[in-house]
Amino acid sequence: MKPVSEKLSDGLNKQITAEFESAYLYLAMADFLQGRNFDGMAYWFRKQADEEKTHAMKIHDFLIERHLTPVLGEIKAPNTQWTGVMNVFDEAYQHECLVSSMIYDLVAQAMEDKDYASLSMLQWFVDEQVEEEEQSLALLEKARMIDDVASGLMVLDQQMGARTD
DSSP states (O other): OOOOHHHHHHHHHHHHHHHHHHHHHHHHHHHHTTTTTHHHHHHHHHHHHHHHHHHHHHHHHHHHHHOOOOOOOOOOOOOOOOHHHHHHHHHHHHHHHHHHHHHHHHHHHHHEEETTHHHHHHEEEEEEHHHHHHHHHHHHHHHHHTOHHHHHHHHHHHHHHHOOO
């Protein structure tokens, strides 16, 4: 099997760190929402944090399968202050767009390297990011419609607390 190029390996290692930073961000969002008694929203973001850790481990394990030792980078502390629910959802959406951009850069490098094994693994992330952006945009659009109206926020909180995955 063709070895992973140094440039792609570096990018994949940085993506591991980025995925763990995403988990930290979503955990911070959960904590912020929990502090405002939005238990359902907090639950949703905790589940999202768990999902991001799984993404990091998917890349980590792929590197091991390719006989490389993952390099774990420093995880930056996330933002912990937002002006409200809409601001949380806006940052979550912007963050998912950033992550998509990072994944696309990795895909471009794998294509340049003609590393088809890495391309196959990264395709899963491309598909996942379509879902992640759609979900986070839908939440942002709902928050915009609600515009801090308490009854709407309570309904949204209840809906988000029903997350099953």
